[in-house]
Amino acid sequence: MKKLRREINLFTLSALDLFASTMGTFILLTVILFPYYLKNSEVVEQVSILRDRLSESQAELLENQQHLQQCRFEQTRINTQLNQCQEELRQTFLAIVLKWETLNQDIDLHVVDTVGNEFYFERHNRSRLDFASLAELSVDTTRGPGVEIWENPQARLGRYQVFANLYARHGNLVDPWVKSTVYFRGGSQKLPDVVLSVQGSKVLIAVIEVNDRGEVVIR
Numbered sequence: 075m076k077k078l079r080r081e082i083n084l085f086t087l088s089a090l091d092l093f094a095s096t097m098g099t100f101i102l103l104t105v106i107l108f109p110y111y112l113k114n115s116e117v118v119e120q121v122s123i124l125r126d127r128l129s130e131s132q133a134e135l136l137e138n139q140q141h142l143q144q145c146r147f148e149q150t151r152i153n154t155q156l157n158q159c160q161e162e163l164r165q166t167f168l169a170i171v172l173k174w175e176t177l178n179q180d181i182d183l184h185v186v187d188t189v190g191n192e193f194y195f196e197r198h199n200r201s202r203l204d205f206a207s208l209a210e211l212s213v214d215t216t217r218g219p220g221v222e223i224w225e226n227p228q229a230r231l232g233r234y235q236v237f238a239n240l241y242a243r244h245g246n247l248v249d250p251w252v253k254s255t256v257y258f259r260g261g262s263q264k265l266p267d268v269v270l271s272v273q274g275s276k277v278l279i280a281v282i283e284v285n286d287r288g289e290v291v292i293r
Contacts, residue, residue: 181250
């Protein structure tokens with residue numbers, strides 16, 4: 075019986091040794107791996123911080139994109155206004171005044187605009203039914219001494235031809251002198267005088283050119 079008890083004691087000691095060895099190994103591994111665990115926790119925390127920063131950056135990016143879109147819209151609006159202002163600067167008003175001194179005679183002013191519309195007493199455009207234009211022959215005198223006036227509040231760039239026509243002498247055989255002046259945004263300029271000797275024949279007085287800067291040049 076004593077021999078059997080010794081074997082049991084040996085077994086018990088061996089089990090204790092194994093347990094102690096296992097615990098030692100566990101403690102040793104814990105001590106070795108503990109810094110890595112701490113490092114892994116730090117990495118997780120840094121990843122969380124970076125994700126938060128990424129979310130903030132994405133929100134800022136979206137806000138900047140919206141702001142950029144608004145800026146582009148504003149730029150388009152400003153460019154449209156700028157083009158409109160430049161177009162207005164290229165425009166001027168024109169008023170052509172024709173005068174003659176001879177008694178009874180009827181002299182007609184004819185103006186051909188940049189698109190070929192011819193304004194005269196039969197197509198004066200005062201009702202805006204003759205042409206799609208704001209221009210008109212506003213004054214038409216049928217017995218001299220007289221005045222004829224053609225005006226355009228929005229004269230676009232291009233060439234305007236000015237003619238005079240001795241429509242009727244009404245018994246006065248004197249060849250009339252015709253004087254005319256053009257008025258525009260920058261001032262006024264006298265046009266060449268002409269003598270009308272042939273009844274019913276238009277005579278070219280001048281060609282008025284409005285350039286791309288809104289300046290008026292007499293040809």
